[in-house]
Amino acid sequence: MRPTQALRGGAEVPLGRHGKYLGHWGNFGSYKQRGIITYSMSPNKQNPFAGAAHDAVFNTWRRFSKQVLYFAPPCIAFYYAMSWAIERNHYLNSKEGRKEFAGSE
Numbered sequence: 001m002r003p004t005q006a007l008r009g010g011a012e013v014p015l016g017r018h019g020k021y022l023g024h025w026g027n028f029g030s031y032k033q034r035g036i037i038t039y040s041m042s043p044n045k046q047n048p049f050a051g052a053a054h055d056a057v058f059n060t061w062r063r064f065s066k067q068v069l070y071f072a073p074p075c076i077a078f079y080y081a082m083s084w085a086i087e088r089n090h091y092l093n094s095k096e097g098r099k100e101f102a103g104s105e
Contacts, residue, residue: 091097 092101
């Protein structure tokens with residue numbers, strides 16, 4: 001075994017695409033990053049529900065108004081068809097309906 005392979009962790013450590021050691025997982029042998037600035041805010045200073053109620057009302061109205069014309073007309077048509085069928089059924093099973101259609105059976 002060559003000493004470089006021992007430093008790499010043994011003979012079974014894979015080499016990269018170009019025959020160079022890539023490093024351990026998450027550390028792919030690149031230079032240390034410099035000049036990267038990250039900003040963060042304390043969790044105590046954040047307000048995650050800021051405007052949630054206001055946005056929920058107006059988002060719900062926007063979504064409802066976009067879908068109501070696809071949903072309401074079939075429901076209204078079904079309601080009127082069922083009410084006509086129920087009234088027709090009550091009439092056909094009443095005395096007047098039986099008398100009118102007595103000879104058609």
